[in-house]
Amino acid sequence: MKQDQKMTFGMALIPLVVMIVTMMIAVIYLDQGPHIPLIIGTITAALVAWKAGYNWKHIEESMYKGIKLALPAVIIIMLVGLVIGSWLGGGIVATMIYYGLKIITPSLFLVSITIICAIVSLSIGSSWSTMGTIGVAGMGIGMSMGIPAPMIAGAIISGSYFGDKMSPLSDTTNLASGLTGTDLFDHIKHMLFTTVPGIIIALAVYWFLGKDFGKGGANPAEINQTILALQDSFVISPWLLLVPLVVIIMVARKVPAVPALIVGILLGVLCQIFVQGGSLSEAVSALQSGYKMESGNEMVDGLFNRGGLDSMMYTVSMTIVAMTFGGILENTGMLQAIVNQILKLAKSAGSLVATTIVSAFATNATASEQYISIVVPARMFSKAYRDKNLHSKNLSRALEDGGTLTSVFIPWNTCGVFILATLGIGALEYAPYAILNFIVPIISIIYAFIGFTIVKITDEEKRALEKEEEASLNA
Incomplete structure (x- = not known):
């Protein structure tokens, strides 16, 4: 494997586009489940990762890491x-x-x-x-x-x-x-x-x-x-x-x-x-x-x-398949490549919060797991919030508003398939009535752009946080 190989934004989009297109054909046109489109997306992601320089062992371990993350669920x-x-x-x-x-x-x-x-x-x-x-x-x-x-x-x-x-x-x-x-x-x-x-x-x-x-x-x-x-x-x-x-x-x-x-x-x-x-x-x-x-x-x-x-068992198999796809995206740098590109759009505090929420939702749709929708944006956006002198609780709230709540709207997300198995209703049917889950992200984005409840830190607090982070890395 080429250790210095970085995934480009264009390459990272290929598995997502393939998965979304096949998902639309299977679910909407053929009236089938989302398992096969996710498998096709996983195969595509593996091929893209191999093309980028990752060997099969790394790709296989990436899938196992994704599955391991979903085992508690x-x-x-x-x-x-x-x-x-x-x-x-x-x-x-x-x-x-x-x-x-x-x-x-x-x-x-x-x-x-x-x-x-x-x-x-x-x-x-x-x-x-x-x-x-x-x-x-x-x-x-x-x-x-x-x-x-x-x-x-x-x-x-x-x-x-x-x-x-x-x-x-x-x-x-x-x-x-x-x-x-x-x-x-x-x-x-x-x-x-x-x-x-x-x-x-x-x-x-x-x-x-x-x-x-x-x-x-x-x-x-x-x-x-x-x-x-x-x-x-x-x-x-x-x-x-x-x-x-x-x-x-x-x-x-x-x-x-x-x-x-x-x-x-x-x-x-x-x-x-x-x-x-x-x-x-x-x-x-x-x-x-x-x-x-x-x-x-x-x-x-x-x-x-x-x-x-x-x-x-339908839900369990869905979770495992979804997490193999998410595992490759996460551990071969594809999600990072996409988030880094999105970060370029965040020029103000309001746009940064809105970008975080949209990114968390997008991660729910692509990585198919609520936890990843919190973990990945948290890691990617943390420095950007500090650079703009924004308190970390702005980021933590945005992660929950955009990640925790929106997971239910993705039919192939672990939350969406769990609800289907438990309540017997699919995401596309209950989505208009899950009022809290879609209204809170909207409220959060509005707050961000008008500056309401957006808490900032002083330059002294920012420097203290940077010193604390540097000390923890050197420990």
């Missing part, structure tokens, strides 16, 4: 599939839907589910765990009320990502603050200026959309039929609500997500056997291939015949 994805299967079989999801239909009115459902998901996600610091538990039940409640599924998914996503973004327990929140050298709570406080207006706007839109369902949009007869079908098919008990409560409390008390989800799975299996009267064989089957039932109610059957490890 892969484990969570598989565990969430097991959670859904065990909680469906244990009657836990049925109980949440039953009481949700009893308590929540159709007109306020979208507002209510957004707030509930926001509170849970804020408590546990995980949008994925929230969507895989509360979100699944929320889809059942809303659809039983006659509310369109994409609309429900959008509200669930908005609430889940509000809590994930603002929680001190969130991995992306800690990642953004850590990579930029920003105090965690300074980072969270700075995000309040963009995220709180975003959630207020989202709630206002959901309230407006929900008004129609309070004026006959929801069919009371269908809701009652759903309630009766749940009563006939499951043992409904408020005690079953202790299972999700236990998981939420465990994560809130800083128990890692994996052991907390495993406890949730075990409790779900016990509920299926000892509360619902199922056999051990049925419980294991629910874990492997998902829960199966025939209630006679088409909507209920559609909601409950799902889950299990097998249901997540």
Whole structure:
């Protein structure tokens, strides 16, 4: 390998153009999944890297590095599939839907589910765990009320990502603050200026959309039929609500997500056997291939015949394929070449913040992983912010506004495929209703150009930071 070989901007664009074109043909024209276009993009990226002077060993190791980065997400994805299967079989999801239909009115459902998901996600610091538990039940409640599924998914996503973004327990929140050298709570406080207006706007839109369902949009007869079908098919008990409560409390008390989800799975299996009267064989089957039932109610059957490890294999394979593509782009200098070119457009503080947000979104689309959309721009833009005397919390906020939130809009991003597997709705369908996720980046860009909440540092503070960085490099 030519160690001094640098990737040019034009060469770096080739795999992206090939991937995007093949993706459009496969997904839009042929109505196929994004796996094959990503594989074609990966092959193209490998050929470009080889042409640039990288040998096969380096290219292969780049793919492995990308996959390694996604392994924690892969484990969570598989565990969430097991959670859904065990909680469906244990009657836990049925109980949440039953009481949700009893308590929540159709007109306020979208507002209510957004707030509930926001509170849970804020408590546990995980949008994925929230969507895989509360979100699944929320889809059942809303659809039983006659509310369109994409609309429900959008509200669930908005609430889940509000809590994930603002929680001190969130991995992306800690990642953004850590990579930029920003105090965690300074980072969270700075995000309040963009995220709180975003959630207020989202709630206002959901309230407006929900008004129609309070004026006959929801069919009371269908809701009652759903309630009766749940009563006939499951043992409904408020005690079953202790299972999700236990998981939420465990994560809130800083128990890692994996052991907390495993406890949730075990409790779900016990509920299926000892509360619902199922056999051990049925419980294991629910874990492997998902829960199966025939209630006679088409909507209920559609909601409950799902889950299990097998249901997540599409998502797992998508994640692995996407990360091989992202791994080559990251580790052969292609992403760096693109970001360096973009940096030339950032002449002012406002344009620098806007460029950071757009770059984070573009990284979500190309590298297919939310974490990379934070890691790469953080590394590339850090010096540019300091050169313009901008506080690091401007960068950390821009990374979250442009990276964390926009990951859900890319169908082949790990977040997009997880939501499809968990909530059953694709990115192109729920995108118009994930209000928080697209309004916050817009607010952040507006703030940047008018200078609102853009914090600067003095020349003395800048020199101190440079000395600190130099000392750490020489240590």
